[in-house]
Amino acid sequence: MTWTDTTLSRLRETTGRSGGARRLVVELLGRQDCCLSAQEIHDSLRDAGGRVGTASVYRALDGMDELGLVQRVDLGDGVARYEPVHDEGHHHHHLVCDDCGKVEPFEDPGLESAIERVAGGRGYSVAAHDVVLRGACEDCRQHRD
Amino acid sequence: MTWTDTTLSRLRETTGRSGGARRLVVELLGRQDCCLSAQEIHDSLRDAGGRVGTASVYRALDGMDELGLVQRVDLGDGVARYEPVHDEGHHHHHLVCDDCGKVEPFEDPGLESAIERVAGGRGYSVAAHDVVLRGACEDCRQHRD
DNA sequence: ATGATAATGATAGCCGTTCTCAAAGACGTG
DNA sequence: CACGTCTTTGAGAACGGCTATCATTATCAT
Known part of the structure; x- marks a missing residue:
């Protein structure tokens, strides 16, 4: 069970629905091993041809953060970064x-x-x-x- | 030698000049023992009757930070806070x-x-x-x- | 298929911070 | 003390990341 799959199903059972933007964000994050900013995620998805809105990226990140599926990283430059939590209690x-x-x-x-x-x-x-x-x-x- | 005095003289010997706004910021910070945001500093000085500009507060804080006289504290809410470094190597x-x-x-x-x-x-x-x-x-x- | 309802995305707004620039103030010198 | 120079200052504009808004689209149970 990969982080991407776990995360998608956790999100789905929480909200009852699943949308395309959220899935793209999760899949992209699942391929990273260190942190990515919301902007970087947004740009990366746009470059790949996706028609993803800024708000959707932030919403997806926020939801995952609340469920503890993602870790919010603040490096002090005024930009929030996020990274997948691959293993609970082992960050x-x-x-x-x-x-x-x-x-x-x-x-x-x-x-x-x-x-x-x-x-x-x-x-x-x-x-x-x-x-x-x-x-x-x-x-x-x-x-x- | 209080932190306020040390800081004022360190700043002065670095820049060659000293201005009123910077002194107000230093004196206010010297009275704190934990962190204060730039906004809080600005408001506090205005309430006390000072005619201090936002930019001056940020400039003063930046200068002190570079000299290590002040510690920049980031609590992750998108607001930078600053506090006096009273004792080097003992924060x-x-x-x-x-x-x-x-x-x-x-x-x-x-x-x-x-x-x-x-x-x-x-x-x-x-x-x-x-x-x-x-x-x-x-x-x-x-x-x- | 259909309808209720949640997710989406373009855009406007917000807020902390930085930039700009004219005016005021501080220091060295005469 | 007065003057000239050069820094500091402060008002406001500009900037960037993030959030809110809302019409549209997509999802899922039926």
Whole structure:
């Protein structure tokens, strides 16, 4: 069962209907392994010949976000990005290079457990957490010298 | 030496000049211990009778951010917030309640060292990192039951 | 097939942020 | 202190991402 299939059926059973635009968005996202902005999704679908409206892209993303099928990623540049949640409870975070803009995913169990420890110690029930590390990637550090 | 004074003199030695708007922004921020949005700063200064322009607030914040005197905080709602960096290398992160919108600062050495371990292991030189935990605060959890 | 109803997409609107530019203010100099 | 230069300032326009609106289209149960 691929993420694309799971997602389509989860969406369908939630809303009762299924439409073409939403399916296109899901199928495109299913082919990614890191985040994509709504604009990028929209452009990509248009380039492929689809007649998809901006609003439909945002609606699809919003719906998936509420169901936890997609993770909203905020890298601080004023653009929301989204990526498929392939495995529940097994997500990743992002390293962003300030020089070249490259975005790399990473995951780290030590970081996860540190976060859980913080939340638990403060009576918080944490539904989501974002970690963004910003700096210079290895390539850019070498070029700079 | 207060943060306000340090910041004003650092700004002055960087740009060579000093203006009234920037000073008002710095003085207001110096009185805060958690983050404030540009709008909030702008409104607050206007309410106090100052004739401060939007652009000046953003310019001041931008300048301080570049000098590391202020930390840009992105809580994912499309609004940039800023808070004074009182002590270099000793910053905090944020817990955001999805129900009531409350923002609480926290700091945790375990989390910091986990982050450093991740960055080091990937050849990244990390200049900044943001951690945002979202969930339900203690008050809202009790009310909900 | 048909009708009720949800999804869609073009477009207008909203809001935070940035840009523009003329006016005002700050500093070094005479 | 007065002057000239150069930066800062502030009003408003412009911009970009996102949301709202609403007529049209598509879906599904019957």
